[in-house]
Amino acid sequence: MEKKNPVRSGWLRGVLCAVWMMAAFMGIEIFMRHYVCAELDYPLWFSAAWALLLAGFVLLLPRIAARIVFGILYFVSMFYAVAQSGYYLIFGKLMWLTDIRYAGEGAEFAGSVFAFLSRGFYISIVLMILIGIVGIVLIPGGKRRWVTRVLSLLAIIAGCTALYFLPAQVFRADADVWGGKNEYRRALSLEGAYDVMYDARKVYRICGLYQYTMRDIYKHFIVPHTPAYAAEIEKNRAEIDAFFSEREPASANGMTGLLKDKNVIVVLLETMDDWLVNEELTPNICQMMKEGINFTDLYTPGYGGVRTFNTEFCVNTGIYLPTDGNLAFSYCTNDFSQSLPNLFRELGYSAESFHYNQPIFYNRGVMHPAMGYEEYITYYDYVSDPSDPALLSDTFQFDNADVKKKFFGGDSKSGKFCSFLITRAAHMPYTYDDELSRYALERYPEYKGKTGHEEVDCLQAKAKLVDDLFAALRQQLEETGHLDDTAIVAFADHYAYGMTDKDKLMEMSGVDNTLLVEKTPCFIWANGMQPVTVDKTLNTADILPTVLNLFDLQGQYSYLGRDAFDSSYDGYAVFPNGDWISGGVMYRDGKVVREFREGAAAAMDLEKMNQTARDFINVSNLLLKCDYYADKES
Secondary structure, eight states: OOOOOHHHHHHHHHHHHHHHHHHHHHHHHHHHHHHHTOOOSHHHHHHHHHHHHHHHHHHHSOHHHHHHHHHHHHHHHHHHHHHHHHHHHHHSSOOOGGGGGGHHHHGGGHHHHGGGSOHHHHHHHHHHHHHHHHHHHHSOOSOOOHHHHHHHHHHHHHHHHHHHHHHHHHHHHHHHHHOSSSHHHHHHSHHHHHHHOOOHHHHHHHHHHHHHHHHHHIIIIIGGGSTHHHHHHHHHHHHHHHHHHTSOOOOOOTTTTTTTTOEEEEEEETTOOGGGOSTTTOHHHHHHHHHSEEETTEEOOOOSSOHHHHHHHHHHHSOOOOSSSOOGGGGTTSOOTTSHHHHHHTTTOEEEEEESSOTTGGGHHHHHHHHTOSEEEEGGGGOSOTTOGGGGOTTHHHHSHHHHHHHTTTTOSSSOEEEEEEOOTTOSOOSTTSHHHHHHHHHOGGGTTSSSOHHHHHHHHHHHHHHHHHHHHHHHHHHTTOSSSEEEEEEESSOOTTOSOHHHHHHHHTOSSTTGGGBOOEEEEETTOOOEEEOSOEEGGGHHHHHHHHTTOTTSSOOSSOOTTOTTOOOEEEOTTSOEEETTEEEETTEEEEESSTTHHHHSOHHHHHHHHHHHHHHHHHHHHTTTTTTOOO
């Protein structure tokens, strides 16, 4: 019987192991590519280079160390790709590593996440786990021969060399499409997205999972600690000054001071999509829209890693959550003198925020006082049992005497108040067995089975509860004597992205483009005011300067957004990936994809609007990064 040649056997196993490991790392990229829909080939080039580099590095190590290192590299990459893919399927965007800080806030709704994921998704995970295990087993034992070491080093050098030259090659290939001299076009190019990193998915679709992750670590964990960072901050402040100096200065208009000296109740309508606002479901909201100021074309783009907190932060401070991977929590020591609560407190108003959830959720117990509120009032502090069904009601603040006193200015020496209320009723998930859905359907049982679609039934019943809040709020204003001296500012935080049936969501929204689904309701109401309809395209950042103008507080600070009634402002909605809607034009992925009126694109300076969109995103990030409002004179 012929004996096996140990050298040949070890060599063949080493080659098989190297090929298997490279295929395994590439398999992770292909898995994520499938679910994130990265149509470009560039990520495969980058990931192939990383696969070569990582395989070469692992095979330099002794067997035990190689198994441990490969296992860590492979399974961490795999589970990160799974998390990113799942996140993309739900939210249509990717996370930065810093967004993981928000993971705890989503744990409460983790059960509903699984409904978004297909059976094939789970089968792929099982297969990748098996591939990783086989890769660990295949790693050859024995002392590494010099040939293996040389080949491993050559693989590492080849991988590093490819990663060094690949970006330039990719950007050169892209230059013919976008050009390199015009700044706004460069910003929309692959090179601009790769350098600025304003959108996680765009970076991924350029360079793949491994390079994307390394860029993320470098930009967000290493660069801020380099000596050049402080000088960059000063340069960034100059960029912001230039951005504001190019605008027409804010001036008084016909709406200035309309609500001056009134109390203000700010209501964030959790998940109240525009298709949920109609005479059948929300007669009280519709009445207030008809009697007040109704903003018919306002969009709530999803900046940062979370939707609800993005909107509440923006409306209160005028700044979106960072798109560059930094956390809003990192800026809790910033000066927010320009914020809505701080400006009202300067006038002697009390300013407190109200919600059912615990202070640790989105770190509201820290962030709300940081934004200017005297206190974040959680309803949990006013019940003895955390499972008390009273917490399910959006009228808790009226039903509890202590909370009601605070809500209507009981802590204010002047008697005036600025109360910020975050509703709960319409929150995801939208299934019959969900606690909030059961609560809504008990009150409105006629909606169970009404449409033949479980999610729509639940959302409609929940919308009825939100509408009940406004009926109760108006009644409370009458009973407390504040009906004529209080204004209500109401807006949704985002569309109903929690629906798992995306086709049904688009159908109910009556749109055929995912940018258009971002349109949400917004209105401002005060008893006896003259009705106004605003059809101008607006975005979340415009709410704060508009409110301040109505209260005659506009002009003290420069804001990212603009007053909706400013005649020099044409209005626009800029999305975190650089897409925009303005002037009857929808611009997406570098081209006009829709004209809402004939000749709109020809009448618009597309280059100028693209530059505005880029500056808008950049300045929003820089306002936080530079603590721009610190020491500004008011």
